[in-house]
Amino acid sequence: MSNDFLLLVARILLALMFLVSGVPMITGSAGFAGYLGSLGLPMPMVLTWLVIILKVLGGIALVIGFQTRLVAWAFIAFCVATAFIGHFPADMTGFWKNIALVGGFLALIAAGPGALSVDKR
Template identity: 45%
Template sequence: MNPHLILAGRVLLSVIFIVSGFGKLVGAEGFSGYLASLGFPAPLVMAYLVGAFELLGGLAILAGFQVRAVAIALALFCLATGVLAHLGEQSALLKNIALAGGFLVLAGSGAGAMAVDKTKRESRYA
């Protein structure tokens, strides 16, 4: 596995979630209106939870922290979001499916050599 390509993939996959999660947290009231229109209960609470999940998940992928578990969680999140929020929007649905695929590949390959998890492993056995 090429560690530079895995790092580049982690960066590219994480950016959308870091930016989107931050945006949802600072604009939670607006996002909660969208969630309310979809029929979600407690839309403001849900807006903060989704924003935090996206931001923290994106940062974990970027840093290479618990990548396999976080990548699986984000893949499931992408599929659920695609079905629950983007079923009638073909481009958004396909984007979410593609992101889920990227996260599953990342879960299979792991974080690569340039990751917090790798650094923690090496320092533990040094």
């Protein structure tokens, strides 16, 4: 199995988590905004739409390998922020899941998107 194929699979698997959670947020944005408001975050509806945009458009960008390293850095910032804001200390499983995702994104940054990507075309 080629490294390029494995990098494609890695990009898809990393993106799936965000696409699967981000797409339904489009119609359920008010509920998520309420959750963000309960955390004391400012402008919860604006933050909600920024999260939706990152999850959906960033997820698609990862799948096709467009601006892969830049998108990976954005997801790293998102994962670290949500680990501490949304998970620590009440949900340590969620916290460590986010930290593990950071590791996956760092590996993707180090390896690049592979030949099966828009970035390499």
